[in-house]
Amino acid sequence: MLSFEQVSTIISQAIPFFSGIILLILLINLFILLLNLATFVRLRSQDVADDNDQVPLVSVLIPARNEEANIEACIRSLLQQQYGNLEIIVLDDQSSDQTAAIVKHLITKLPDQQSPILRLIQGKPLPEDWIGKNFACQQLAKQAGGKYILFTDADTIHQPGMVRAMIQHMQKLQVQLLSAQPEQIQRSLGEQLIVPLLNFTILTLLPIPLIRLRREPSLATGNGQLLCFERSAYQAIGGHSTVKGKILEDVLLARTMKAAGYRMAYADAFELTQCRMYHSFAEVWSGFSKNLFAFYNYSLPFALVALVLNLLLFVVPPFLLLACAVHGSSAGTILPVLTITLLPLIMRMLLALRFTRSNKGWVVILGLLHPISIILECVILLNSIRWHYRKSGAVWKGRYYPA
Incomplete structure (x- = not known):
């Protein structure tokens, strides 16, 4: 011994x-x-508005389920975008609260020149083999008329230059998908302990420059809070139907785009978009347990x-x-x-x-x-x-x- x-x-x-x-x-x-x-490109706001005759139509698509606490601030921030050729489509995903009523009220209060910009559509009942958000996004995409379709969440708030910066960055890099990381608002201790681990995991394991430079699907990530596609590429891969039953649809869509031969990039939208995903440790526990x-x-x-x-x-x-x-x-x-x-x-x-x-x-x-x-x-x-x-x-x- x-x-x-x-x-x-x-x-x-x-x-x-x-x-x-x-x-x-x-x-x-x-x-x-x-x-x-050192290389994570920070998208920055521009003060100059675009002429709607010079820029492509962008469809901003918002799936919304029981978002009465968030939807008005999100839509108002999008209506203030310094981008001249924009449509905003909100899908009420079978909400049991006042989400749809709030959107309808906003539409009625818009000036005549802005009223065509914002639309509300009612979501269909969820099929058995679909995840709710994925089905909502697929329905939204079918209603979109833009050359670019930008998915964002109802709990996000955007600075006026967000859309302009996203489209300019896509055109500059010649990519068909751009995803970006917003500023994550964290107020409770539970949020502050856990939510930063999302950044920690991605930025200590995945070399961000390789997302754009390499074509391997494993070198891809996405953030559903900001996910902008060229509509033709999105349709070519089958849209959200390719991930209809998957919880991590944003990452899987990014990998699917790369597997199909399309190019993508991942950027820092800290100055352009803010999001508070969770409001307590209980929500963090439930949300992370669902996804991890x-x-x-x-x-x-x-x-x-x-x-x-x-x-x-x-x-x-x-x-x-x-x-x-x-x-x-x-x-x-x-x-x-x-x-x-x-x-x-x-x-x-x-x-x-x-x-x-x-x-x-x-x-x-x-x-x-x-x-x-x-x-x-x-x-x-x-x-x-x-x-x-x-x-x-x-x-x-x-x-x-x-x-």
């Missing part, structure tokens, strides 16, 4: 090796993040490997550092452990500084709680897996989503 001294020696020898492997992975993550922060296992394509081995890696990379190092301090390890042992503990915190803080408009100090402080965020994400992933295998599903905006 090994003595305490022998066990301590083995642990002391294993820690540098373990730390070295984690350090290598984290340095790769840091390199990808720094590359993305789907992110891993419902592959249990893939999801569990990702869970273990997240724990090893972001949760174990602080505890390992504490153990080294208590054990009185040498500086040569503590230094690599300290490095792998600090690197994720530095990455989280860099993201907080880039993608936060106010209260930067508080958000940076929250970055120190990154291990807690990861633990919560892992628990949510386990819950998402549980929902899937127990077929319990999720209820979101009054509609049941089977797992």
Whole structure:
């Protein structure tokens, strides 16, 4: 039987090796993040309005289900766009609240020259094999007349130059799909701990420049809050019917576009669009539980490997550092452990500084709680897996989503 001294020696020898492997992975993550922060194109607002004879028609499409708290602000922001050739179509997706009434009221209050811009259509009953939002978007696209179709969510608010910047960027890059990342508004502690992990995951794992430069479908991502297609390309891939039963339709549509040979780009719309996806930890729990296992394509081995890696990379190092301090390890042992503990915190803080408009100090402080965020994400992933295998599903905006 090994003595305490022998066990301590083995642990002391294993820690540098373990730390070295984690350090290598984290340095790769840091390199990808720094590359993305340096090259992530920030779309900017323009003050000059477009002549409607000089620009293509853009159809802005908004699926709306039980959005009475958000829909008016969203539509008003779109009506103020500095773009001269625009139509806005809202689909009331079987809402049980005042969503449709609010849109109708806005239409009646519009000046004569603006009234043709805004339309409301009633959504059809949801077929069994469709996800609600996907069916709503497919119906909207059939009503659109624009050369470009821009899907956005009802809980978004847009600056006047948003549409103009999106179309100009698409034309400049000659892409058929542009998706962009809005500013994510987070007010409750639950939101502030969990929602930034979306940015953290994408920007530390996926080199954003390769989305445009490479044609592999795996090098694609999308954000349904801002998803702009050339309509001809959208129709050529079958639109939302190709992902009709999929929860992560935005990412899968982006991959489908690339697989069909079309080009896409991903941009930073921090200055153009704001969105608050969730309003409490309970909503974060439900929303992430609905989506997280789907992110891993419902592959249990893939999801569990990702869970273990997240724990090893972001949760174990602080505890390992504490153990080294208590054990009185040498500086040569503590230094690599300290490095792998600090690197994720530095990455989280860099993201907080880039993608936060106010209260930067508080958000940076929250970055120190990154291990807690990861633990919560892992628990949510386990819950998402549980929902899937127990077929319990999720209820979101009054509609049941089977797992």
